[in-house]
Amino acid sequence: MTAAVFFGCAFIAFGPALALYIFTIATEPLRIIFLIAGAFFWLVSLLLSSLVWFLAETISGHKDGPVQKYLLIFGVLVSILIQEVFRFAYYKLLKKANEGLKAINPDETVPSMRLLAYVSGLGFGIMSGVFSFVNTLSDSLGPGTVGIHGDSPQFFLNSAFMTLVIILLHIFWGIVFFDGCEKKNWSTLLVVLLTHLLVSALTFINPYYGINLVVAYTILMAMGIWAFFVAGGSCRTLKLCLLCQDKDFLLFHQRSR
Secondary structure, eight states, X not given: OHHHHHHHHHHHHHHHHHHHIIIIITTOHHHHHHHHHHHHHHHHHHXXXXXXXXXXXXXXXXXXXXXXXXXXXXXXXXXXXXXXXXHHHHHHHHHHHHHHHHHHOTTSOOOOHHHHHXXXXXXXXXXXXXXXXXXXXXXXTSSSOTTTTSSOTTHHHHHHHHHHHHHHHHHHHHHHHHHHHHTTOHHHHHHXXXXXXXXXXGGGGTTOHHHHHHHHHHHHHHHHHHHHHHTXXXXXXXXXXXXXXXXXXXXXXXXXX
């Protein structure tokens, strides 16, 4: 049973991201490089967040009780702020790289910022999902029985679905965030930051998993629709895509912006 839980939760959390990687990233070496770079930027943001957490813990004297609760909230806020700062830094790096490629070889087609936003968001999401869920996933192999002391027996399943939300949201956040930077619409960046804070704050109300998942998936749907139209989608192109009649939809043969 533990093996079934392990593989089931692993495929729920990382299956869609793996499919996106195989069908949209793996065939293009340049996209793989940008994906790895995005994952690296997220790792550096985690390193800085860990440093801030360590300093806060040291200053507080490792006290228990309410102090730890407030430190946890502080750590989450700082971590999200740092992640979004690094997302902006990665956007700036990609923008400079694109401009450099155009200057070196004007005739060469360079990846559009929309495509790079998707790739970098997937890199952020995969790395975030791995670090947030890998320890929980390893515990699902046992020994022990979840819920034997009155806790929710659906802990691993809920964690898997929450990890899936975070991975997909990072993709949508990346697309919307880069579009806001391109158009210098700073309110868009604020919305990304606030929704990121809200989704992360939902973990503070555990074990009320029903509320967590409903709110998180509502935000996911809203951000997904927003990202779809930002990426150049429309009702017509959606219909053509679902009917497999538009091979140039969104990711293929994108024009540079």
